[in-house]
Amino acid sequence: MALSWRNFASRIGMDPEPHPRPPAHVLRLQPYRCVSSLKQIEDRTDTEPYKLDWNESTVAPSPRVEEALTHVLSNGAKLNWYPDLAAEDLTAALESYTGVPRDSLIVTNGSDDALLLLCRTYLRSGNEVLVPVPTYTHFLVHVGAQNARVVELRNPNPFATDLNRLERAITGKTKMVYLVSPNNPTGTMWTSRQIDYLCSSYPNVMFVVDEAYHEFSGQSVIHLTQTYSNLAVTRTFSKAFGLAAFRVGYVAAHPRACGHLWRLHNPKSVNTFGQLAATAAVHDLPYLESYVEEVRAARTEFVSRVRELGLEIFDSVANFVVLRVPQPHRLTDGLEKHNIYIRDRSTMPGMAGCVRITVGTREQMDHVFGCIKQVVTEQGWV
């Protein structure tokens, strides 16, 4: 009897359904596990949701954003045309906002896209990338996609930075160092002096400083990009500006470094509405500043109330804090009953028992505190 291809292939150990396979280093990657409360929130309409799991802004963006979008949509927006490939208006607005010249700025599709661009431009197979952990893990996927190796640097105290430990870990194979400042989720910061020292001491290493939360900290190393061509600073409109839905970010780097990055940059990656929204938001800095002030005040108040309750809490200079409790899933589950969503970070290195909570306005955090108090009292933890 004639064998079918399927039977024959199985018998000789071949794939019975041949298909193109990606290279081994891609097959080794795990898809980024997106744990988001969005579906639960959409399914529930009984009470106001508190989405405090992704460090987004907890309020709408500047009203200027809606005005700009409405204006364009009602005045014959050319939806059949590609966006401004040079993102001229946004780049001009960013030039004055950041204080670095336009030949040092590249607008990207969220800061994730800026991180990807950096990895694609600078990394190749066999390179090592040093990453103090715990940190923002999505970056690690971009490193793996280049077949480069992540070297995780664990600090016994994850709530502190350690420059000596970092320096000791830099080797001849280190091509890039990824420093998130303020770090997600621990809130630690690298100072301008430390970054200055690192960039001047290791000119062959690319230092990527992720400043996704810099508006809240009020500190930045962006000015150093004008001195060092081995420094790139990534930033986003997804956090303090409240524009996560639009996917806009940027990278600031020395013009020499930008010259390299432009080679692989996709000029169509930031759509017309993202560019418009971000430009309108940068033109309304008082709105941004008042939200940042509100979050700072809410954070201070929230941290002191949680401490008074007798719980362990790690403050930050960003729009999130970390709480350590005996059984984190009981807190997340308990808060979900109140339509409050926070992020369990207890499986991250050095983060046993930890949950991360996005900080919003004082009014929002007052409500959140009341619910936390109820859950932890029910659990008998205080």
Ligand SMILES: Cc1ncc(COP(=O)(O)O)c(C=O)c1O
């Ligand atoms: C440290 C850090 N970098 C980058 C991002 C991604 O931001 P974007 O929305 O700009 O891609 C996040 C999002 O949570 C983050 O925490």
